[in-house]
Amino acid sequence: MTQSDDRDTAAERDPTRPAAVLIVGAGFAGLGTAIRLRQAGITDIVILERGREVGGTWRDNTYPGAACDVPSLLYSFSFAQNSDWSHTYSGSAEILDYIHGLVDRFQLGSQIQFDTEVSSLVWNAEEGTWTAHTRCGHTVTARAAVMAAGPLSNASLPDMPGRDTYTGTTIHSARWDHTFDPTGQRIGVIGTGASGVQIIPQLVDQAAQVKVFQRTPGWVIPRLDRQRSEASKTLFRAAPSLQNLARQAWFWAHEVFALGVVWTSLATTVLERLAGAYRRRQVHDSWLRRQLTPDYRAGCKRILVSSDYYPALQRDNCKLITWPIATLSPRGIRTADGIEHELDAIVFATGFDVCKTSAPFPVHGVDGASLDDAWAEGAHAYRSVTTAGFPNLFLTFGPNSGPGHNSALVYMESQIAHITEAIRVIVEDDLRALEVRRDREQDHNRWLARRLARTTWNSGCHSWYLTADGRNTTMYPGFATQFAKHTAPVDLADYQIQQRSVSSLGVQPDLGGRL
Template sequence: MPSIAIIGSGFGGIGMAASLKADGHDDIVVFEKGDGVGGVWRENEYPGAECDVPSHLYSFSFAPNPDWSRRFAGQREILDYLERCADDLDVRRHIRFGVEVLSATFDDAAGQWVLDLAGGETHRADVLVAATGQLSRPSYPRIDGIDAFDGAVFHSATWDHDYDLRGRRVAVIGTGASAVQFVPHVAQRAASLTLFQRSAPHVLPKPDYPYSPRAVRAFRTVPGLLRASRWATYATLEPRALAFMGFDRLIKPYERRYLRMLKRQVADAELRAKLAPDDPMGCKRILMSNDYYPALTRENVDVVTEPISRVEPGGVVTDDGVLHEVDAIILGTGFAATEFLAPMSVIGAGGVDINDAWRGGAHAYLGLSVSGFPNFFMLYGPNTNLSHNSIVYMLESQFSYVSSAVAALVRTGARAMSVRADVESEFNDTLQKRLAKTVWARGCHGWYTTADGKNTQNWPGFTFAYRRATRTFDPALHDVS
C-alpha cells in the first residue's frame, strides 16, 4: 500500500485522512504546523467569527452532528466539531503537530515525494495531498508608515485578545467577510471606531436562529431527520448557482433584499450612499449580517471612503490630508487566496517549480492535479471555491477522487501518475471560457482574481456537476510510469 502525506488538518486534511482510512490505508501522516486541528477555524478566533453556510451542510456527511446550537455555527463550535472528528474518525494519531512543511520535491528516480520539514528533518511519501486551503495566509496591506505606528496593529486572523479595546480609538481597514463580523463587536467596546472602506460590500440579512432543545433532541432521535435537513439545505442553496452563471434576473430578488435592509437599518442618506456598492451584486463575495449596518450608525462609528495615503505614529492619514488619530489598527484585509500553496515550495518531475507552471495564474485539472506533478493532489485548489453552497460538499467530492486515484495506483501497480498536459489544458480553457460569462467577470477586483484579472478561485457551475466530474479517476487521462 502506498505511503501518503497530507499537509494541513482543517476540514480538508481531516476528511481526506478519514476517507483514506475507510479504504483501508493506514500509512498516513498529516503534517500540521499549528498546535491543533481546525485550520482556518483554529486561526480565526476574532469576535463574531462564524460560518455563512448552515451548519447541517457545513459538516461531513459521514460525521453528522445533531447538536449544533444554531443554524449558522460560530467559530468555537465548528472547531469543537473538528476536534471531535479528529478523535472519532481515528485521525489524530496520524497528525504531527507543530511541524511545518517547507518544501516538497518529487524524486524522479524513486517516484516519491521528499518533504523538507522545519527543523531539518525529511519525510518521504508515495502520494502527497495538500490540504492547505485558500484562506490560510493573511493578506497584509502595503501602507507606507504602518510599521512605525505607535499603537497596536493586528490582523483579524491573528487577533490580539490581550488588547483591551475599551476606551480606545480604533481604526479598521477593510470591509470583507471578517470585518463585517467583528466590526459590530469592536463598535460596542471601543470609544470610537473609524472604518476605512475601499469598496462597499453587498450585505444580506442572515437567516440565523438558535435550535431549541426540542429541535436538537429531534435531530438526535428521529431517524433521517438530520439527513433530511442537510439535503433540504442543499436543495435550497444549489439553484443560486444560476445567479452567478450569467442569469442576471435571478440575482434581482437578492438585490431587492439587500436594498430593503440597507434602507431599513440606515436612516441617514449620506451614510447609505457610502454603503452602496459600485460593483454588480455577486461580482465580489456577498456577505450576511444582521448587525453590521446598525453598528455603522452608532455615534462612535465613522465610515471613511477617502483612500489611505499613509500611516503616521499617531494615526491614519487619508488622501485629503486628514489625520485620523487612533490607538489601534485592526486589519480586516482578508487572505492571499490566489497564492496557492505559498510559502511552501513544490517541485515536480524534472525539477519544475509549480510557481513557474503557474506563472499566468494557478490552474489544475478539476482543481486537484497539475500536469508534471505526479501523485500530487490539492484540496480546495484552483477554481473550486463557491459563492452559493458548502465547500464541504466540494471537499467530499475531492476525497472520493483522490481515494480513487490511490486505488488506481494500487490496482495498476504504477509508480506514478500525472494528469496529461493536454487534458489539463483543455479542462482549464473550457473553464475560463465559462468563467468569462459569469458575474465574476464584470470588472470588479477582489480575492477571486489575480492582479492580472484571471479568476483562479471559483467553480462556474453546480456542485453536483463537479461531483459527477470527480466521481471516477481515469488512468487513461494520465501519464503513467
C-alpha cells in the same frame, strides 16, 4: 507495499520506508481526506501540521464575532454530521470543537505530527515518491502527497505606506490578540469584507470610538440565525434521516442561489433589489446609505451575510470613512482628504494571501520542474485536483474549486472522493506514477475559461478571486452538483501511468477506464 502494510498507523509504521500517503495540513481538508482514505482501507498516512493543534482557518480565526456564514448543517461533512449545533450558523469555537471531534471519532491523533512546517516537497521519479522537507530539518517520504494547507491559511497584511511608523496596537483578524481590551479605546478597522462585518459590531459594543475604513461597499443580506432547541437536537440524534433531509433542503436552496450570484441574470436583479430593500430598511441616513451602495453587480465580490453590521455603523461611536487611505502615521491613519485620524489601535480585517500564482511552499516535480513556474501566469489544475508534471500529487481547494453560493465543504468532498479513488489505484495496483495528461488538463482549463468569461466574477469588479491580470483561478463556474459530476470520477484514460515493474517493451498494463 502490501495491503496489510497500508493498514499500519503512523505510530506503528516503520519510519525508514515511505508512507502510503503524506497530507500537508490538519484542517477540514486534510482531516477529511485522511478519514476517507482510512475508510477505503488506506491507513498508512502521515499528516504534517505546522500548528500546535488541528483546525486550520478555524483554529486561527478567533476574532470577536467569528462565525461561519454558511448554515452549520452544510458546513460539516456529510459522512460525519453533527446533530448538536447550537445555532443555525455556528461560531468559530463550536466549529473548532467539531473538527477536534473528527480527530477523536476517527482516531486520527496518532497520524498527525504537530509543529511541523513543510518547507519544500520534492518528487523522486526513480522511487515514485514525494519527500517533504520540514523547517525543523526532518523529512517525510510517501508514495502520494496531498496538499491540504488551505487557501485561507496565511494572513494578508497590506503593504501600506507608513505602516511601520504607527506606534499604537495593530492586530490582524486572523491573528487576534486576546490580551487586547478594546474598552474605551479609539479603534480603526481596515476592511469591510466577511471578517470585517463580523468584528465591527463587536468592537462598537466596547470601544469609545470605531472608525471603519471602507474601500468598496459590499452587497449585504441578513443573517437569519436562530438558536436551536434541545428538542430539535434530540430529534436529529434519534432520526438521522431527518437531519439529512434538512441538510439537503439547505443544499438545494443554496444551489438556487447560484442563479443570482454566479451568472448575471434576472435572479441577480431580484437579489439586488432584495438587498437594496434591506439596506433601505436598516440604514436611515440617505448619505450613509449611498456610501454603502455597491456600484457592481451582486456576486462579483463575495456576498456579505450580517444582521448587525448596518446597525453598528449607525451607532454614535461609529463612523464610516470612505476616503482612500493615504498613509499610516505614528498616531493613526491619514486619508486622502488630508485628515489624520488618531487611533489607539488598528484592526486589519484584510483577509488572506490566497495563492493564485504560486504554491504555499516550493514544490518540484518531474525533472525538477517548479510548480511556481508552472503557475506563473495563474494556478491551474485538472478538475482542481491534479496538474501535469507532478505525479501522485493531489490538491484540495485547488485552482477553480471555490464556491460562490454553497458550502466549501460540499465542494471539498467531491475533491476528496477523487483523491481517495486515485490514491487507491496507486496503492492497490502498485503504481510508480499516476500523472494527468497535459492535453487533458489544457482542454479542461480552456473549458473553464470559456465558462468563467460568462460569470458575474468576470463582470468588471476587483476581487480576491482574480489574479493581477484579471484571470479567475479561484472560483468554479457552475453549480455544486456540476462540480461533483466533473470532479469525483477518476478516468484513467486522462492519466499517464507508470507501474513499478515495467516490462522491457515498456508496455503499460490495462487498468481499465472510469472507476
